[in-house]
Amino acid sequence: MLEAGADLRTIQVLQGWDTDMLCDIDHRLVVAPYLRLAEQKANDHGGVTCVFDFRMAQPNQETILPAVLHSFEHFFLVQMRKSLEGFVLVAPMGCQTGLYLVIAREISLDELMSASAVVLRHMIESHSVPLSTVETCGQAALHDLAGAKAVAQKLLNNIDKFRTVMS
Numbered sequence: 833m834l835e836a837g838a839d840l841r842t843i844q845v846l847q848g849w850d851t852d853m854l855c856d857i858d859h860r861l862v863v864a865p866y867l868r869l870a871e872q873k874a875n876d877h878g879g880v881t882c883v884f885d886f887r888m889a890q891p892n893q894e895t896i897l898p899a900v901l902h903s904f905e906h907f908f909l910v911q912m913r914k915s916l917e918g919f920v921l922v923a924p925m926g927c928q929t930g931l932y933l934v935i936a937r938e939i940s941l942d943e944l945m946s947a948s949a950v951v952l953r954h955m956i957e958s959h960s961v962p963l964s965t966v967e968t969c970g971q972a973a974l975h976d977l978a979g980a981k982a983v984a985q986k987l988l989n990n991i992d993k994f995r996t997v998m999s
Contacts, residue, residue: 857997859891864929865987867944867994880938881920886948887930888987895928899976900983903961904931906969907980910962911951945994955984 857868868885875881888904889896896904901924908922908931918937925932933944958977966972 861998862887862891863993863996863999864888864890864894865990865993866997867941867948868997869941870932872938879936882935882937882939884933884935884944885930886933888983889929891927891929896930896983897976897979898928899974900979901928901931902971903964903975903977903980904955904983906961906963906975907955907958908933908948908951911954912947915950916947941995945991948994949988949991952984952988956981956988 864887866885866887868887869882870885871883873881905922905924912919912922912933916935916939918935918939920934920936923932923934924930935944958981961975961977961980963969964972964975969975
């Protein structure tokens with residue numbers, strides 16, 4: 833929770849976030865993969881809601897196939913709900929280059945990187961996509977576990993780059 837009168841930008845810096853990368857950024861200048869705090873808003877109850885940009889593919893140069901991105905969405909939804917307090921939702925980016933993660937609390941870059949790495953490792957070790965049956969998914973045929981595993985491995989191999997949004 834935010835302390836009364838706390839400067840939100842100072843708190844973000846202390847948590848490891850680059851406050852110059854908040855809100856809209858020039859997609860021609862970013863270098864994927866990265867994790868970026870895109871927006872953080874205080875609510876009326878003293879807490880915060882944070883929106884993160886988990887960019888997995890280079891904007892305007894690469895895309896992640898819909899079936900792969902859909903599988904990522906399922907893995908992040910299930911695993912983050914289990915392991916990350918305050919996790920609200922994951923949403924695929926319409927440009928097919930990553931995911932938005934929404935968390936209803938303050939969180940450091942290190943904590944989010946660690947939680948994301950756990951999900952990526954779980955994906956690589958899994959034998960099926962969670963909640964991918966016709967009973968649990970509105971597009972059950974649109975999943976690609978092998979493709980998701982390949983992207984997850986690529987991301988884990990480059991996890992040290994998650995901190996840097998622009999070169």
